[in-house]
Amino acid sequence: MGRxxxxxxxxxxxxxxxxxxxxxxxxxxxxxxxxxxxxIKNCIQICKSLRKLDYNIREISFYVFSTENWKRSPYEINxxxxxxxxFYENFSNTADDNNLVIRHYGSKDNLSRRIKxxxxxxxxxxxxxxxxxxNLMFNYGSRKEISDAxxxxxxxxxxxxxxxxxxxxxxxxxxxxxxRTGGEQRLSNFMLWQSAYAELYFTKTLWPDFKLRHLxxxxxxYSQRARKLGK
Numbered sequence: 001m002g003r004x005x006x007x008x009x010x011x012x013x014x015x016x017x018x019x020x021x022x023x024x025x026x027x028x029x030x031x032x033x034x035x036x037x038x039x040i041k042n043c044i045q046i047c048k049s050l051r052k053l054d055y056n057i058r059e060i061s062f063y064v065f066s067t068e069n070w071k072r073s074p075y076e077i078n079x080x081x082x083x084x085x086x087f088y089e090n091f092s093n094t095a096d097d098n099n100l101v102i103r104h105y106g107s108k109d110n111l112s113r114r115i116k117x118x119x120x121x122x123x124x125x126x127x128x129x130x131x132x133x134x135n136l137m138f139n140y141g142s143r144k145e146i147s148d149a150x151x152x153x154x155x156x157x158x159x160x161x162x163x164x165x166x167x168x169x170x171x172x173x174x175x176x177x178x179x180r181t182g183g184e185q186r187l188s189n190f191m192l193w194q195s196a197y198a199e200l201y202f203t204k205t206l207w208p209d210f211k212l213r214h215l216x217x218x219x220x221x222y223s224q225r226a227r228k229l230g231k
Contacts, residue, residue, distance in 0.1 A: 008056045011219065015061040015135075015175040015198070017190055018043065020182030020206030027206070033079040038208040040087045044094050049212045050132055051098075055219045059133035059172060063190050067107065067141030084138065085118055091134070092122045099131035105168040106140035107148065135172060142192035145169075169194060177222045179215075181207045197229045 018039055025035025043062055050057060065084065070077065095102050104119045111119075119138070149166035164170060174194040178187070183204040187195060201218050203210070 008054065009223065010056040010058060011176055011222070012173040013059045013061070013175045013177075014057050014219075015063070015137075015178045015191060015195075017063045017178065017180040017188065018207040018210075019180055019184055019188075021208060023182065024206040024208040032076065033083070035208065036080060036083055040083055042208050042210065044087075044090055046210075046212055046215065047091070047100060047132075047134055048094055048098055050100075052212060053216050053219065055216075055223070057132055057219075059135060061105070061135035061137055061172075061175065061191075063140065063188075064136050064138040065106075065140070066137075066189060067139060067144050068189060070110065081112075081115065085115055088115075088118045088122050088136075091136070092125055095122070095126040095129060095134065099129045100126060101129045101131065101133045102126045103133060103135050103171070104138055105135050105172075106138045107144055107168075108139070111139060133172070135169070137190070140168070140190075142187075142189045146193055163193070167193060174198065176227075177201060177218075179203065179218055181205050181210045197227070199225055199227065 021035040021039040022032050023035075024038065025032045028035075047060075050060070064087075065080065069080070072080075091102055094100065102122050104123055108116055108119075145168050146163070148168075149163050152166045153161050153163065169191070172194075174196070175191060175198045177199045178191065178195055179201045180187075181203055183202070185202045191198075199222055201222065203214065203218070205214055
């Protein structure tokens with residue numbers, strides 16, 4: 001997957017739990033929908049600016065919508081989905097302009113035909129780009145991912161199988177670094193299998209306020225860590 005060519009140091013995979021949109025909205029006295037909209041725009045802006053980082057990131061994953069988010073009120077879910085439809089369409093243009101490859105990682109259960117079509121169009125349109133992979137973890141939950149993987153393995157009926165080959169993220173490196181914004185210090189059902197040896201970084205900065213300079217600072221902090229990878 002190493003398709004970036006300049007002399008910067010490279011990091012294979014950074015994953016981001018984008019937390020704090022609701023609290024940002026409350027802090028700034030705007031609607032929760034406005035908070036989510038600002039968070040989405042921030043995600044797109046960071047992707048547009050990845051080349052300005054001091055490091056090459058080969059792939060970056062964003063936790064867009066979790067399987068647990070279905071427990072929110074129907075009103076909030078409808079607002080989120082209208083924004084997410086727009087999000088995918090805007091990301092398609094951003095990807096083409098910045099040579100990014102968009103991939104969807106998550107379940108397609110409970111998704112409308114419209115949004116599944118949008119996802120398929122965006123991933124198909126950008127698959128031949130040669131820059132950073134942008135993994136959108138949409139309708140994603142790690143427990144469901146693992147459960148789905150075992151279901152596929154049982155149906156396959158092969159004797160020797162590797163569960164990793166059946167995960168949504170089978171075409172990706174495991175994350176080297178997982179960042180969570182918003183101050184909470186937990187993974188919230190995110191990449192539980194893949195995060196076995198990931199470095200974790202928690203910041204109190206709310207996601208809409210998290211800018212490229214924050215990401216750059218964290219990457220520098222990560223580069224100073226001595227990773228043992230279980231040794």
